Structure formats: structure tokens, C-alpha cells
Amino acid sequence: MGEHISLTVNGTQRDLDVEPRRLLVQAIREELDLTGTHVGCDTSQCGACTVHVDGMAVKSCTMLAVQADGTSVTTIEGLATDGALHPLQAAFWEKHGLQCGFCTPGMIMTAADLLARNSDPSDEEIRHAIEGNMCRCTGYQNIVAAVRAAAAAMRDGAAAAPVSA
Amino acid sequence: MTDVLDAPPVSPLGKSIKRTEDPRFITGEGRYLDDIKLSSMAHLAILRSPYAHANIRSIDTTAAKAMPGVVAVYVGADIPYNPMPMAWPAGGSAGIQNNVSTPRTLATDSVKWTGEGVAAVVAETEAQAFDALEVIQVDWEPLPAVVDAEKALAEGAPQLHENAPNNTVFEWTVGDKAGTDEAIDGAEVVVRQRIVNQRLIPNPMEVRGNIGWFNPGTDEYTIWMSSQTPHIQRLLLAAFVMGIPEHKIRCISPDVGGAFGTKIFCYPDYALVLFASKQLGGRPVKWVEGRRESYGSTIHGRDHITYLEIAGKRDGEVTGLRVKTIANLGGRLSTIGPGIPTTLYARVLSGCYKIPNVYAEVTGVYTNTAFVDAYRGAGRPEATYVIERAMDLFAAEIGMDRAEVRRRNFIQPDQFPYDNPSGLGTASGGAKIYIDSGNYEPAMDKALATVGYADLAAKKDEAASRGKLLGLGFSTYIEVCGVAPSKWIGAVGEGWGAAMWESSNIKVHLTGKVVVTMGTQPQGQGHETTYAQVMADALGIPMDDVIVQHSDTQGTPFGYGSYGSRTSSVGMTAAVKAADKIKAKAARYAAHMLEASVDDIEIDGAEYRVKGSPDRKKTFQEIAFALDLAFDAPEGMEPYLDETAYYDTPNCTWPFGTHIAVVEIDEETGHVDLVRYVAVDDVGNKINPMIVDGQLHGGIAQGVGQALWEQAIYSDEGQLLSGSMLDYALPKASWLPHIELDETVTPSPVNPLGVKGVGEAGAIASTAAVANAVIDALSPLGIRHLDMPYTSQKVWAAIESAKGGPA
Numbered sequence: 001m002g003e004h005i006s007l008t009v010n011g012t013q014r015d016l017d018v019e020p021r022r023l024l025v026q027a028i029r030e031e032l033d034l035t036g037t038h039v040g041c042d043t044s045q046c047g048a049c050t051v052h053v054d055g056m057a058v059k060s061c062t063m064l065a066v067q068a069d070g071t072s073v074t075t076i077e078g079l080a081t082d083g084a085l086h087p088l089q090a091a092f093w094e095k096h097g098l099q100c101g102f103c104t105p106g107m108i109m110t111a112a113d114l115l116a117r118n119s120d121p122s123d124e125e126i127r128h129a130i131e132g133n134m135c136r137c138t139g140y141q142n143i144v145a146a147v148r149a150a151a152a153a154m155r156d157g158a159a160a161a162p163v164s165a
Numbered sequence: 166m167t168d169v170l171d172a173p174p175v176s177p178l179g180k181s182i183k184r185t186e187d188p189r190f191i192t193g194e195g196r197y198l199d200d201i202k203l204s205s206m207a208h209l210a211i212l213r214s215p216y217a218h219a220n221i222r223s224i225d226t227t228a229a230k231a232m233p234g235v236v237a238v239y240v241g242a243d244i245p246y247n248p249m250p251m252a253w254p255a256g257g258s259a260g261i262q263n264n265v266s267t268p269r270t271l272a273t274d275s276v277k278w279t280g281e282g283v284a285a286v287v288a289e290t291e292a293q294a295f296d297a298l299e300v301i302q303v304d305w306e307p308l309p310a311v312v313d314a315e316k317a318l319a320e321g322a323p324q325l326h327e328n329a330p331n332n333t334v335f336e337w338t339v340g341d342k343a344g345t346d347e348a349i350d351g352a353e354v355v356v357r358q359r360i361v362n363q364r365l366i367p368n369p370m371e372v373r374g375n376i377g378w379f380n381p382g383t384d385e386y387t388i389w390m391s392s393q394t395p396h397i398q399r400l401l402l403a404a405f406v407m408g409i410p411e412h413k414i415r416c417i418s419p420d421v422g423g424a425f426g427t428k429i430f431c432y433p434d435y436a437l438v439l440f441a442s443k444q445l446g447g448r449p450v451k452w453v454e455g456r457r458e459s460y461g462s463t464i465h466g467r468d469h470i471t472y473l474e475i476a477g478k479r480d481g482e483v484t485g486l487r488v489k490t491i492a493n494l495g496g497r498l499s500t501i502g503p504g505i506p507t508t509l510y511a512r513v514l515s516g517c518y519k520i521p522n523v524y525a526e527v528t529g530v531y532t533n534t535a536f537v538d539a540y541r542g543a544g545r546p547e548a549t550y551v552i553e554r555a556m557d558l559f560a561a562e563i564g565m566d567r568a569e570v571r572r573r574n575f576i577q578p579d580q581f582p583y584d585n586p587s588g589l590g591t592a593s594g595g596a597k598i599y600i601d602s603g604n605y606e607p608a609m610d611k612a613l614a615t616v617g618y619a620d621l622a623a624k625k626d627e628a629a630s631r632g633k634l635l636g637l638g639f640s641t642y643i644e645v646c647g648v649a650p651s652k653w654i655g656a657v658g659e660g661w662g663a664a665m666w667e668s669s670n671i672k673v674h675l676t677g678k679v680v681v682t683m684g685t686q687p688q689g690q691g692h693e694t695t696y697a698q699v700m701a702d703a704l705g706i707p708m709d710d711v712i713v714q715h716s717d718t719q720g721t722p723f724g725y726g727s728y729g730s731r732t733s734s735v736g737m738t739a740a741v742k743a744a745d746k747i748k749a750k751a752a753r754y755a756a757h758m759l760e761a762s763v764d765d766i767e768i769d770g771a772e773y774r775v776k777g778s779p780d781r782k783k784t785f786q787e788i789a790f791a792l793d794l795a796f797d798a799p800e801g802m803e804p805y806l807d808e809t810a811y812y813d814t815p816n817c818t819w820p821f822g823t824h825i826a827v828v829e830i831d832e833e834t835g836h837v838d839l840v841r842y843v844a845v846d847d848v849g850n851k852i853n854p855m856i857v858d859g860q861l862h863g864g865i866a867q868g869v870g871q872a873l874w875e876q877a878i879y880s881d882e883g884q885l886l887s888g889s890m891l892d893y894a895l896p897k898a899s900w901l902p903h904i905e906l907d908e909t910v911t912p913s914p915v916n917p918l919g920v921k922g923v924g925e926a927g928a929i930a931s932t933a934a935v936a937n938a939v940i941d942a943l944s945p946l947g948i949r950h951l952d953m954p955y956t957s958q959k960v961w962a963a964i965e966s967a968k969g970g971p972a
Contacts, residue, residue: 021292029199037193038197038199043456045889079192092187093191094183096856098187098190099860100420100422100689101187101191101195101422102369102370102422105193127897128898134368134370134895136423136867138866
């Protein structure tokens, strides 16, 4: 049933048959069982479903799965490398950048996109960058602190030597 | 087995320790409700009323049943269960008439708000279930609707329920009417104001959802639910809704993605998924609400219209407070809807002030809107908003500095325990509770110093030079939390006729690992970390040796759940009591091992020593190992270290503090910018200061959201206009300032940890602080009051109107 698509997810090629109306987030969660990508709304406001498509942060509820054919997708499950946390993951833990954890995967993926473009963002730039990601628990304060800390760690080369999980 | 340390481990209590639950959340390995897939699971979707008020003439499900993938279609008449319970009538059972209508699993004859469920489809996939909803034919008889509580009380208003004349749920009063009338009638100064505390949509980032599974082999039900209260839901579903024995239902809450009150209650969809699974011979049935569905069918918060009168002397002494509040409770009642604007609101109306005469009338009202129940703070933010706005209005009237008026009326440290005249001490037939502790001035002084209050005039001048109106607002709040003593909350005339103790069980395994279970239920607060900190301190063991398990009625002792800032003060105290029992038994066994009298055993961390003979000692781990194996247990001693404790707190706890907001308003556009936020909170001792700060940040952001942006808006016909996240203004990161936190520490006298609870403090305090700042900014224009939220349009119109321009 449906359309055949082939995409790379967290470094592994995956082949799927999906309904044409299937959203990318549904394919990720339900076909691929990668449930770290969350659904928090139905109007593309909350950002809980943010993943990277070909290196750019995308709300995966705004894309049809068929549109992801041929792309490379990274989800929160693919962010740690060789069992070591990504500096953003480590910083969110260290700075108490999460409470219930529901927005966290999307927030981290958006922040990773920011840090790929800006290695030393100001608080204002961070707050602007995560505007499309809603958090109801933290008031964003420790998220901002975590992104700054991760940026500093990455500038110091933490990406090459990630914090151990 | 744990290594025996040379020195007792340093206690983690009071330390900012990274959370033990975080690794799964930051890697995407959290397990929320919608992440659970069960074999043969079917998907349920609910058809919800498009009308705010209508009769159901008939429902035709024929076409839906023929749709691809559809397994079953149900309507209300198919379901034999009782309506949802309403557990907290206003005034308890003290003779106050409560006119109760609660939702059924699915509506049968009529609907009272847009979003009430009328039919359900179960299908192989979620998409197929939604497709089939489209072809269900309902023959509606639309009726006139009313959404405003004051209009609902007016003559000629559409009537919602036959058993509720004038749409009245209850009329409830508290305090001394005659004394307050006299104080106000004879006062030098009286200020009166109508204020609206607008309706809010709570918005946890994870919506609600359930999976129901009936096991035909055992006749038992299991429900996975995104809930704050699995034990209560088991009780309510079994005894009140489904009429089956309590032990036949097991409730499991997986990781809960925020709740803020919304996940306390007994919702119709719980019964629906269990009913469907049974009908389908045991297929698990999953339902997850969409965000727009959630906006219409999960509880809303606040929604009060209040007429306040504050009286006093020109020297600043407040002598009377009289309040009339109309509380909108929605189209039918949620589980504890009436308890929120009564007990949790009117009884703390006088806040941290020594006001001798307080009287309040509260009327609960039905309207054609979603039901209203506890949202973060639940009654106390509304009370704080009333008293803190009232204090500012009074100060403005007599021309006294707002900080000085507050200082003049604070309950003083030597006046505790304080018998609050708005009723905490006067529950009829129930036990008295008192405001037991506090020291309000140091917190205020600290906040004033931090914000630079002495330079306020200069700051206003500087802002004016940039075309900005600068305002500063106070909220010197207290909250009643750590709910609650059973003798009070369960008392006739007050509460819900039920207890509110908490429980905890500790098992010490052979390997020295300590498993602690409890009846509370985390939703993001970090209980796996903080319970472990408390246990490590109590037992003198490393935190890594403590395993915290929760959220499953099978395997945890009964508890009332997590809300009302009660987990640390009530729940963790139960854990401390259980640890005391564990230590007492370990000491008895240590005495046996060391051939000493138990009276001679002294406990130092994990070491159990014979007094005066420091070499004669056993470690906690050695004792646990030996007693669990029990080769050598003394006569009459049961093997194993396994103890349960129940703790009923003697009083609530009383956090307090001063929050100060500074806003700048663009005079040309009306845009309000929150430029500074200073909060000095006294939440007693802190188990994990980092987590306490996080709770404050989030609570403050929610309260700021109410003041500046958030509002649930219904059209006059009862359509929810703010019906999606696109339309409802949740605070974004770029809208909020960096929050500046500070503290004073007055340990709570009622529990051994000295903790008070902090889950709600931020939300309780912050709305009033921001509101007062906005009004302060606008006051040079002669604006005395403006209802929230302070959107640019509203503020601009107020400015223009004040200037005599277009409005």
C-alpha cells in the first residue's frame, strides 16, 4: 500500500511504503519506531517533532513522508555518537534544561541547527532561534543556559571529544 | 553489592545534583503514552460536538461501520457506566446545595459544550478511525448557548441543566459577614473594583492519552494513562464509574510530559478505552487526543469574575476585605471543579496580610464551555491576584507607597500560628489549620534591593525619555500548599470527604540496593532524583544505590498523587518515615549481630555501632544482606528489610515571597515588554536547589503568560476561538526575560525535611506582579485597572481612551 520511499535515517538506509498523506513524523514514529521525536500539536507550532533533514532543522509534521524520499534524516536517537552524548545533550543534562522532557528532543535538534550556523550565539540569538519550539516547564531559562554551555564546549572542541554517557 | 566506604558518604540532600531521569529524555528514550505499542492494538477516535449547546435527536453510525479498517463504533447509549464522579462539592457535605452534572463516557441526550464526546470509532489505524468519524451522522437540535458566567446567571439566560436553576452550581460563603460589612461600612477608605481572572488553557506539551486493555483470561483491566493520579483513577473508575472491584483495574502512568493539573482528573476517555477493549474481547485500544481536541475537551483553568472591596485607614491599615466571585465551571463539572474556587481560593484571600475582617461569596456557574478545574496553583493564583491588585488599589487611593502598605499589614513573625479570618481556621465541623510560619519583610527587602526600588522614579524618567512607560509591580504572595491534612481536607464542611495522606515503601535487597516506591506521580519534577537524594541521606547510602519506582498501582502503595505542591512535604516525608522504620529494624538486627542491646546501637550514616566500642560495628549493607538471608535471625524477627509508612501531615505548608516585575510599555503601540523579573521565594529547605529554581522559572513563565498573552476565548455561540496552538498565545523564549531568583529560608515546622513545596509558587505569584507593573506604568494616564491579558491592542486602546483619543 502506498508510495515507496528510500531515505537514510541516523546513518542507516531505510525503505518504506507509506500512504501519500503520511507525515514524516508519523513515518519516523510509527514505521521506524523512533519515538524520541514527539508530537505536541497539530498546527506546526510546538516544534517537538523537529529533526534534521539533509542537515537542516525541520518540523517533521510539516513534511509528508514522501517528500523525504532520498534525503538523510537525523533524529534525537542519532545525535549521540559511539555512545557518547552530543555536547547539547550533555549541556541540557548539566544545566537542567529539561523537566518533563517532552519538548527536549525537538529543542536539542533546533539548537544543534543553530550551533551549526552560529558557534557563539548570544542569549537573544538563542531565544530567537528556539522561538518555534514550545516548552511549558522551564520558562526557557535553563534551555538558553544549556545552549550557551554547549556552544562553549563545542568551541573548546567537545564535539571531537564528547562527554561520556 | 555496594562497596563499603571508609567514611560515610556525604549526604546529597540539599545539593544541586543532575537528574537521574535525564539520560533517557535527552536521548529520545523516554517512554510517554503515545510511544507505547501493544500487539493487536486498535485506535480509537472521538466525535466531538460542534455545538456548544444542543440536543441529540439521533446518531446514525451505519456508514462509519462500513468504512475501511473500522472495528467498532460506539454511542453513549451503548455504554452502561455511571457518569464521571464529582469528588469535591463546594462546602463538602455541610449542607451547601451542589447541583451536579458530570459528563458521561459519551453524551447520550444533549451536549453542553463544543468538544463534548458523542460517538467513538475504533479502527485498525488512527487515520482510519478519523476517516470514519467524518461519516457519522448526528441529527442535532441546536439550542441557545451562554459562555459568560455573569450572563449565565442573568434572567432569561439559556438554561443548561434542569437540576441547576439559573445555571447555579452552588452558592458558598466564608468569613464573618456582619463583621466585614461593619468594617467596610464604617471605614475611612473603601476601594471597589471588578476584576476578571481570564480563562486559560493549561497546555502541557504532551497531550493526554490512554491505552485500555481488558484481559478476558483474568477479567482484569489495565489502563496506561498520562495521569498525575493513577491510584485515584483506579478507585474512581472501579467504584464510581464502572462498578467493578478495585483490584480488577491496574493503572499505569508512563513518563508524563507535563500536566499542570490537567492530568489529575477522571476523564470520560478512560472509561471509553476500557469499555472498547472489553467489547473487542481484549484488543488493546489506544486513544491520544490531538492538540485542538485537547483544547476543547481537557480542563481549562481560572475564569473568575470578581467584585472586590477593600477597606482601611488613611494610615495604611487594611481593616476589611469583601469579595464576591463568580466562578465559571463549564458545561458540566470536572472531578474537583467546585473545590478550587471555594476552599483553595476564598480561604486564602487575605494572603500574607493581617486583615481582621474578611468575607467572600462564591457562586459556581454552568456555561456552555469546557469544564474548569485545577490548573497550576488552582485557586491560589486567583486569590493572590485579588489581594495583590486590591493592595495596589488601596495604596493608590490613600497615596501611600505600595511597599509600605504591604509592610504595614504583613502578619508579623511573632504572630504565628496565625488564624486566618477568611476561613482556614474556621472550617465548620473540621479541624482548624493555621498559617504556621513566615517572615515576610526580609524577602521583600531583598527583592526591593535587587530591583533598585529606591531609584524607581529615575528609572521611569529614563524610560520616558525613550517614549516608554515604565512600571513596577509587586506580588507579596503566600500559598497554602503541601495539601493536605486529612482532618482538614476530608472534613465535613470543607473538603471531599476523603483523606490526603501519602505513602512510601522501602525494600532493601540482598545486594544493598534500596528500592523506594510511593503513591506520588511525577510529571517532570524530577522525583526519581529528589526521592533518591532524600533516601540516600536518610539511610546513609550512595544515591546510586537507590532505585525509585513509581506510577503503577501494581507495585506501589496507595497514594493521592502529585499536585498541590505536595510531593516533597507529604510524599517524601512518608519516605523518611519508612526509612525510620527500616533503620529501627536494622538497628535491632545489628544489636543481634553485635551481641549488644539495641539501646546501645548508634547509627551514623550507614554504620551501626555499639556505643563506646567503635570497632564493634556493621554496615547497613551487611545488615541487609544478613537479614535478607535470615540464616541467623533472632526469634520473632521477620526476615528482610521491607517497610511501608503512611504520613498524614498535621498542617499545610506556607511558602511565601516577593516577586517584582518591571515592564516597559510603548506608548505608541501599547506593546508591553517585560524587562526585568526578580523573585525572592521562601520555600523552606530545598532538596535540590537546581530543581527548585527550575520549578520557579516554569511557574513564573506560566503566570507571566496569563498576565500578558494567554486567554481562552469563546464566541457568544460557544465556539472556542482560541482553539489551536496557532490561536492561543503560549509564551515563547524570545518573549521572556532572564528571571532573577533569590531566596530566604524559613524551614517548614510541620515536616522533618523542613520543605514546603515549590511546584506552584511561581504561577501563584507572577501574574499579579506583572499586572501590577502594567497598571503602575499606565497610572500616570489615570488608568486604575485593566483586565488581563495585556495585549498590545488592549493596552493601546486603554492609552488612547485615557488620552481622549480613538478607542
